[in-house]
Amino acid sequence: MKIERFDVFYIIGLLFSSIVMILLILFFFYGSTLINFTYVIFYWTIKFLSGFGLILTVTNVFLLLLKFTRKRISKRTLNVFIFVQVISCVVLIGYSIYSIISNMNEIQSAPSTRFLEWIDILLFSFGLVSISLSLYLIPLFREEFQDSFDDGVFSRFRGGLKKVGRGVKKKYYTFRRDHVNIQIKDHTTIKEILEIWRSKFATYLLIPLGIGSFIFTPITFVCLVFWFRFFILDEEPTSYERVCLILSIFFIITVSILSYIFEWILFTSISEYLWSIYLFYSLGIVLGSGVFIYHFTKLKGVTLADIADYIKDIL
Numbered sequence: 001m002k003i004e005r006f007d008v009f010y011i012i013g014l015l016f017s018s019i020v021m022i023l024l025i026l027f028f029f030y031g032s033t034l035i036n037f038t039y040v041i042f043y044w045t046i047k048f049l050s051g052f053g054l055i056l057t058v059t060n061v062f063l064l065l066l067k068f069t070r071k072r073i074s075k076r077t078l079n080v081f082i083f084v085q086v087i088s089c090v091v092l093i094g095y096s097i098y099s100i101i102s103n104m105n106e107i108q109s110a111p112s113t114r115f116l117e118w119i120d121i122l123l124f125s126f127g128l129v130s131i132s133l134s135l136y137l138i139p140l141f142r143e144e145f146q147d148s149f150d151d152g153v154f155s156r157f158r159g160g161l162k163k164v165g166r167g168v169k170k171k172y173y174t175f176r177r178d179h180v181n182i183q184i185k186d187h188t189t190i191k192e193i194l195e196i197w198r199s200k201f202a203t204y205l206l207i208p209l210g211i212g213s214f215i216f217t218p219i220t221f222v223c224l225v226f227w228f229r230f231f232i233l234d235e236e237p238t239s240y241e242r243v244c245l246i247l248s249i250f251f252i253i254t255v256s257i258l259s260y261i262f263e264w265i266l267f268t269s270i271s272e273y274l275w276s277i278y279l280f281y282s283l284g285i286v287l288g289s290g291v292f293i294y295h296f297t298k299l300k301g302v303t304l305a306d307i308a309d310y311i312k313d314i315l
Helices: 005-028 033-068 075-104 111-141 145-149 151-174 179-204 206-212 217-231 239-262 271-299 304-314
Strands: none
Touching: 005 217, 005 239, 033 075, 033 111, 033 179, 033 206, 033 239, 033 271, 075 271, 111 179, 111 239, 179 206, 179 271, 206 217, 217 239
8 A cells, every 4th residue: 555645644653742742741730721722612613513503403302393293293292393483593692691690709508509410410411412413523423524625515515595485475465274295394494504503613623623632632632733734735534534633622622521520630620611512502502593594584584674574563
């Protein structure tokens, strides 16, 4: 097998970054502000993706429920169904804001909040696992990761969104008695939009993800080289690059979850910045909710002026 210059560079880079990692752990790990800050960047990135992905998960759950109950649900029940979904987004936003405030004020755990702690652990772990599987591990394993880099897909989808909205509204007026199937079409469209947004975030955020893994320098090297090959050189990654990125994502996600649950030093060293991590989590939820509500109203033909008029009528 012929060894290319890039192969040599990659091997040397992994060896050198491994040496750097050992030196960092031996001499600079404990109490290093730089190391702590880079790990905070990792949590900022992954929690933002987790928050955005949580809204996509809610959308998928409600879409499955709609498909399962399409023959037994009335229009009134459907409206309640939609209202509950919107309220779910609001509740998630409220909970994330509560997490920010509680960590800023260093509120100590009490028996009444123990349940919320377990909910937080489950949401945190689920977010990391779902994000790593859906955005990195599975696409890399199937060699489909590069699809999310295709700007043409996003541009065509965004450009065709207006036509999609018109088509849905036309069907809505034509088949206005079949409200459930129309809502399923709307939810499917919104789900696809959210998936494209999330995939874009995942690819662009490979750099902060790599920088945030600086304590494990080989992972930083793998992420940055992978990103550079796609965005700068516009080249197809090799099979061993994909394998290295899969192993890197799996390792850092596993360490992050265990550090969070068992309060290892990797997490306790940045505990004072925990409020900022939840801030990015909240930003992901808010952005995901905003994308959902915006495109939902757009597909229904509702404008900001309509909403303003409706509010005026209520007041």
